[in-house]
Amino acid sequence: xxxxxxxxxxxxxxxxxxxxxxxxxxxxxxxxxxxxxxxxxxxxxxxxxxxxxxxxxxxxxxxxxxxxxxxxxxxxxxxxxxxxxxxxxxxxxxxxxxxxxxxxxxxxxxxxxxxxxxxxxxxxxxxxxxxxxxxxxxxxxxxxxxxxxxxxxxxxxxxxxxxxxxxxxxxxxxxxxxxxxxxxxxxxxxxxxxxxxxxxxxxxxxxxxxxxxxxxxxxxxxxxxxxxxxxxxxxxxxxxxxxxxxxxxxxxxxxxxxxxxxxxxxxxxxxxxxxxxxxxxxxxxxxxxxxxxxxxxxxxxxxxxxxxxxxxxxxxxx
Amino acid sequence: xxxxxxxxxxxxxxxxxxxxxxxxxxxxxxxxxxxxxxxxxxxxxxxxxxxxxxxxxxxxxxxxxxxxxxxxxxxxxxxxxxxxxxxxxxxxxxxxxxxxxxxxxxxxxxxxxxxxxxxxxxxxxxxxxxxxxxxxxxxxxxxxxxxxxxxxxxxxxxxxxxxxxxxxxxxxxxxxxxxxxxxxxxxxxxxxxxxxxxxxxxxxxxxxxxxxxxxxxxxxxxxxxxxxxxxxxxxxxxxxxxxxxxxxxxxxxxxxxxxxxxxxxxx
Numbered sequence: 144x145x146x147x148x149x150x151x152x153x154x155x156x157x158x159x160x161x162x163x164x165x166x167x168x169x170x171x172x173x174x175x176x177x178x179x180x181x182x183x184x185x186x187x188x189x190x191x192x193x194x195x196x197x198x199x200x201x202x203x204x205x206x207x208x209x210x211x212x213x214x215x216x217x218x219x220x221x222x223x224x225x226x227x228x229x230x231x232x233x234x235x236x237x238x239x240x241x242x243x244x245x246x247x248x249x250x251x252x253x254x255x256x257x258x259x260x261x262x263x264x265x266x267x268x269x270x271x272x273x274x275x276x277x278x279x280x281x282x283x284x285x286x287x288x289x290x291x292x293x294x295x296x297x298x299x300x301x302x303x304x305x306x307x308x309x310x311x312x313x314x315x316x317x318x319x320x321x322x323x324x325x326x327x328x329x330x331x332x333x334x335x336x337x338x339x340x341x342x343x344x345x346x347x348x349x350x351x352x353x354x355x356x357x358x359x360x361x362x363x364x365x366x367x368x369x370x371x372x373x374x375x376x377x378x379x380x381x382x383x384x385x386x387x388x389x390x391x392x393x394x395x396x397x398x399x400x401x402x403x404x405x406x407x408x409x410x411x412x413x414x415x416x417x418x419x420x421x422x423x424x425x426x427x428x429x430x431x432x433x434x435x436x437x438x439x440x441x442x443x444x445x446x447x448x449x450x451x452x453x454x455x456x457x458x459x460x461x
Numbered sequence: 462x463x464x465x466x467x468x469x470x471x472x473x474x475x476x477x478x479x480x481x482x483x484x485x486x487x488x489x490x491x492x493x494x495x496x497x498x499x500x501x502x503x504x505x506x507x508x509x510x511x512x513x514x515x516x517x518x519x520x521x522x523x524x525x526x527x528x529x530x531x532x533x534x535x536x537x538x539x540x541x542x543x544x545x546x547x548x549x550x551x552x553x554x555x556x557x558x559x560x561x562x563x564x565x566x567x568x569x570x571x572x573x574x575x576x577x578x579x580x581x582x583x584x585x586x587x588x589x590x591x592x593x594x595x596x597x598x599x600x601x602x603x604x605x606x607x608x609x610x611x612x613x614x615x616x617x618x619x620x621x622x623x624x625x626x627x628x629x630x631x632x633x634x635x636x637x638x639x640x641x642x643x644x645x646x647x648x649x650x651x652x653x654x655x656x657x658x659x660x661x662x663x664x665x666x667x668x669x670x671x672x673x674x675x676x677x678x679x680x681x682x683x684x685x686x687x688x689x690x691x692x693x694x695x696x697x698x699x700x701x702x703x704x705x706x707x708x709x710x711x712x713x714x715x716x717x718x719x720x721x722x723x724x725x726x727x728x
Contacts, residue, residue, distance in 0.1 A: 216650035217621065356507075358721060380650050383680075424655040426680030428722040430703045434684050436655055 170243035171204035172342060172374050173228060178202070178237035180223050197223045198234075199398035199446060207341075210368065210375040212389030212406065214382060214421070220398040221378045222266075225344040228376065229261050230254060241342070259289060262335040266347035268327035272319040278330045279305075279315025285337040304333040309363060325356040329363070336367070346378045361388060382425050386410050394418045399446055404457040414459040416443065467538060468495035469639055469671045470519060475532035477514050477523055485530060489514050490695045492532075496639065501665065501672040503686035503703070505679065505718070511695040512675050516641045519673075520553050537638065555585045558632030562644035564624035568616035574600070574627045575612035581634040599630040604660055622653035626660070633664065640665070643675045658685055679722035683707060691715045 178201040181194040198220040205211040213221040226232040228239055230246060239246040241257065249257055265271035272281055279301050286297045302312040308329040319327055328348065335343055345364065349357040365388060367373060379385050385392055386406055393403040394415065402415040413419045420439035427434050448460040472494040478485035489511040496502045504512045517523050519534055521541060534541040536552060544552070561567040569577060578596040582589055589595045593612070600608035603626040616624055625645060632640055642661065646654035662685060665672050676682060682689055683703065690700040691714065699712040710716045 216652060382651060421651060424651040426655070426658070426678065426684040428679040428683045428707070428719070430683040430686075430707050434655065434680075436659070439652075 170240065172207045172209075172242060173205040173376070174238075174240040174243075175204070175224070175228065176202045176238040176240075178224065178227055178239065179235045180220070180227055180232065181235045196398050198227065201237075201395075201398070201400050202450075203393055203400065203403060205342075205374060205376060207374055208368075208372060209391065210377055210389045212377045212379065212385040212392040213395060214379060214385050214392060215395035216380060216421075219395040221395050222346055224395070225263070225346055225376055225378050229258070229263055229344060231263070255289075259338040260340050261342045261344070262338065262340040263344045264328075264331050264335050264346065264348045266350060268324055268331050268352075269319060271331055272327055274319050277316055277318060278322065281319075281330060282315070282333045282337055285334060289338060291338075300337070301333075304336055307336065307367070308333045323356075324352050325360060328352065328360055332360075332363070332367075336371070339371070341372070342374045342376070344376045344378065347380070348377075349384065350379065350381060357384070364388070382410075382422060394421065397444065397446065399460065400450065401448075402459045403450065404454075404459075408454070408457050412454070412457075414453050414457065415461060418459075469498045469500075469537060470494070470496040470673070471533075471535040472515070472519070473533045473535075475515065475518055475534060476530045477511070477518055477527060478530045479527045487530070488527065488695055489518070492692075492695075492697055494690055494697065494700070496671050496673055498638070498671055499665070499669045501662075501674055501685055501687045503674045503676060503682040503689045504692060505676060505682055505689055506692035507677060510692045512692045513643055515692070516643060516673060516675055519639075519641065520557060520559060521549050522553070551585070554581065554637075555635040556637050556639065558635070558637040558640045560625070560628050560632050560640065560642040560645050562647055564621065564628050564648070565616060567628055568624060570616050573613050573615055574619070578612075578627070578631050578634055581631050585635045595634070596630075599634055600627070602633070602664070603627075603630045604656075605630070620653075621649050622656060625649065625653075625657050629657075629660065629664070633668075636668065637670070639671045639673065641673045641675070644677070645674075646681065647676070647678070654681075661685070679718060691718065 178198055179196070180198040181196055184195050201224055213224060215221045223232055227234045234247065241261065246257065272278070282304055283297050283301050286292055286300060291297070292300065301315060305312040305315060310326060310329050314322070314326070319330070322330065348364065349360045352360060361384065364375070368375060377385065377389055389406045391404065392406050392409045393400045394417065395401070396417045402409065402413065402418045409418065410422065413422050417439045420437045423435040423437040425434070450458040450460050453459045453461070472492060475489055475492045476487055477489040478487045492515055494502070504515065506512045514523060518529055519536065519541065523529060529542055537556065541549070541552070575593065575596045578599055579592040582592050582595060597608050597612055600611060605611050605623060605626050611619070611623065619627065645661070646657050649657060658681065661672065664670060674686060686703045688700065688702050689706045690697050691712065692698070693714045699706065699710065699715045706715065707719065710719055
């Protein structure tokens with residue numbers, strides 16, 4: 144039934160997908176090189192006098208099937224980096240490759256098609272859903288925009304997506320305000336999955352939810368990753384979450400990546416003083432052990448330090 | 462007048478309900494709690510478990526149509542539930558300070574931080590010869606850098622951490638005996654969270670404040686609380702000193718919460 148939703152020569156919209164596995168072994172799925180994004184400070188007239196460097200020469204690659212974490216405090220440039228990859232924000236400089244293709248060179252039409260492959264989940268589940276649309280319509284909208292399927296086919300797909308994210312399809316008639324935060328986030332996820340993407344940027348996907356709900360949504364994300372062969376870029380400031388779900392993690396500070404390593408390595412042996420301070424600030428759930436609370440002195444930060452390999456596959460800017 | 466060994470807050474079998482077509486639905490049912498002077502009590506549970514409503518009851522700020530159906534709340538020896546509204550106003554915001562979760566929505570966007578701190582003093586008729594000087598002193602006390610500049614700024618000009626500090630300054634303006642902090646650090650980065658928690662602990666010791674800390678973060682609880690009460694579905698399922706609770710949790714719900722928290726930190 145969903146097979147009809149397929150465009151000629153395209154991957155099927157749903158179900159196990161053999162074309163995805165090892166589709167392009169030569170290239171990482173996402174390859175970011177020297178990404179720079181500046182914002183003009185103040186009015187246009189004063190433009191030259193002081194641009195803000197939101198993202199400063201950031202490079203990393205994400206392999207197929209990976210969950211790559213970007214952490215850092217607010218303002219560190221992690222969300223801007225995620226949005227640049229999807230070109231929701233136009234980078235000032237740099238290169239972004241998706242399966243080896245230069246995303247920044249894409250025409251409008253090519254970009255539109257590329258968005259079927261690359262989707263986003265937004266931090267605030269309420270404000271990222273149109274309050275005047277029924278949630279079923281919200282989930283259906285990407286299919287309409289991309290001109291896929293007939294109405295009944297799309298509705299069948301919506302029902303399928305609801306089931307996939309663990310919502311009763313009877314909920315599709317409701318409006319966002321009638322749903323809980325966790326349910327709204329599931330709608331956001333269903334919408335992101337509608338076009339059967341291979342890559343999803345999850346920007347603080349659970350920070351607005353409380354702990355038991357966070358766990359549920361995280362389990363769901365991991366489960367879907369297994370079933371659909373998804374690759375995630377996970378943007379979060381919750382280090383405990385990142386430790387649990389990510390394969391590799393990059394730590395950002397003032398627009399720069401200061402450290403990059405596998406999640407286990409980063410949490411066991413943080414190298415950069417900022418990473419150490421960040422990790423030590425997490426309150427330990429044990430009253431017998433005091434949080435150490437190391438501080439990082441911003442004046443010691445050297446923005447021109449390049450990443451060096453301090454251990455195998457462990458990079459730090461020192 | 463009041464013996465000092467008596468708890469500052471004593472809640473006895475508090476029930477708060479909301480009307481429905483099938484009668485009252487109890488959002489808080491039969492909750493009994495005590496907070497001693499100078500003590501930090503953490504109230505833990507997931508959203509909707511009634512922890513915020515319990516705290517709002519102490520301030521008699523249960524949002525209508527909800528109301529306190531039964532039980533008693535004694536603050537500093539006085540019964541709160543039957544206090545006249547005029548008298549309640551002398552308690553709320555003056556003897557009991559409140560720090561909200563989301564500092565941006567708790568602050569008025571069109572008034573300066575200084576104005577809002579001074580407003581607290583005005584409303585409670587705190588006789589201060591120079592309210593602005595007092596506001597400056599309060600900002601300095603909550604460790605705001607350059608208070609002379611910040612006092613004339615608006616909420617949107619401040620970072621999340623600074624907004625939360627400004628809110629704490631407002632809550633402290635009338636020198637309360639009890640500070641209720643509802644998820645005070647949930648919206649903040651970990652490094653800022655650590656700073657705010659340290660600040661609260663410092664202020665608590667300095668002023669002998671009792672702190673009612675509402676949170677779902679067991680890391681925060683472990684690092685700050687003296688005692689913990691765990692709420693689930695409107696009831697307190699377990700209450701114990703913090704070390705006892707973490708070492709030997711009794712209720713299955715508490716065990717689950719602790720296991721969940723531990724799972725997320727391997728260090």
